[in-house]
Amino acid sequence: MSNQQNRSIYLAGPDVFWPNAVELGAAKKALCLRYGFSGHFPLDTELDIEGLQPFPAGIAIYQANINIMDCCDIIIANMTPFRGPSMDVGTAFEMGYMAAQQKIIWGYSLDGQLYSNRIEGTATDQDGYTIESFDMADNLMMIGATENSGGVLTESLPQTLENHLRVFEKVLQQL
Amino acid sequence: MSNQQNRSIYLAGPDVFWPNAVELGAAKKALCLRYGFSGHFPLDTELDIEGLQPFPAGIAIYQANINIMDCCDIIIANMTPFRGPSMDVGTAFEMGYMAAQQKIIWGYSLDGQLYSNRIEGTATDQDGYTIESFDMADNLMMIGATENSGGVLTESLPQTLENHLRVFEKVLQQL
Structure with a gap:
């Protein structure tokens, strides 16, 4: 690789809630490598949350994700609608976090409809x-961020791993 | 006011989609003033989007909101569930944006249930x-951010303006 800059990708999405989350994360990381990028999946960190109560365990995962970002x-955010007409809120938070750091924001969705048509x-x-009827795939904050620096x-398509x-x-x- | 620092509040939430959004925004701003803060509501900007197509109009609103933030x-984010078990995604984005800028993140919700109990x-x-079962009101990214610097x-309660x-x-x- 000649260019070592701008090569680390945070793999955001509700993927972590999939039954085969680890497999999906590994496959995305393998693809990243093939294109000369280093992919980082939220489940990568070797967090020791065993023995923690649920709330502090969640906070520890938050901090680990912040550190990766x-x-x-x-x-690259999986923006496919999750439990409603919009994308996963945690992923939306992460897009905002990276946008404030002037980083490159890309997203994809397996739902090609406009947001307004899903409601x-x-x-x-x-x-x-x-x-909102702005001919956008989701709320204008996320689409604005991708438009600004990414896409x-x-x-x-059906939501299969493939x-x-x-x-x-x-x-x-x-x- | 003796302390002019940390006094400007971004009033985030799906409030902008309310039929009485302007009234709600004005009331929140009046309360802010009473406590010595200056409240800023997304609809405040005098954006001239007339004549714009929907998509570029949405992008202009995005940029205006970024400028306010x-x-x-x-x-202070209204985190009450919106069109699903989670909060509004645009508001989640904004919490992430402010978190990356090390700002103070507060939220409130008129739904006192745990996220896991809403699904x-x-x-x-x-x-x-x-x-996710972390005994949290919503996805751990937003709760983590409020825990880190705010609350x-x-x-x-029923979702009335009052x-x-x-x-x-x-x-x-x-x-």
Whole structure:
């Protein structure tokens, strides 16, 4: 590798909640290597949280993720909707964290619809809240961040490991 | 005011999607003033997005929100669940953005349940994803950030304007 700069990628997403999270993380990291990047998955850290109560265990994981982000130059976020019409909130937090550090923000989603089309209702939803209609894949904060320094790739595909890797690899090709 | 430092508060939340967003923002700002703070609501900026297509209009709003955050010392985020078991993703992004700038992160929620209790299933949800069980009000990234420098107040109350202001004021009292 001639260019050692901007080569560390934080692999963000609800991937960590997958039953095969470790396999997915390893596969993404292998792809990163193939394109000359070093991928870092939140589950990588050898945290010793055994014996901790749930709350302090969660805080320890938070700090470990912060430490990984601080060492990475790029984030590639899995922005596929998670438990609702929007992406995973933890991943959204991480995109904001990296944006404030002026890092490179990329995202991908296996849902090609516009955010506004994923919510029932036209101008407002069932609770009376305005539905953002900015022709964007999700809330404008995340799309703004990717537009500013990176990009977002969306394709409507079933959420299989293979499809995640397929679209993830397309992001790597554009980096 | 003797202390002019750490006095600007970014008022984050899905409040901007409320039908009475302007009223809610004004009321929060009035409360901020009463406690010696200066509150900044995302809708404050006099953005001229008329004539813009939806996408560039969204990008302009993103940039305006970033500019407000860059000028604030504190964020108070409305973390009440929004369109799902978690908080609004745009607000989550903003908490991450402010966390990376080492700012003070406070949140409140009108849902006092633990995150894990808002999702059907025990160890995993209906799609097979692990349910985080860290005795936290939401995903550990946001709770970690509030734990690190600030706090989070939760109370189970109906989502009326009055209740939002009531819990919001309790946060101001602790600042």
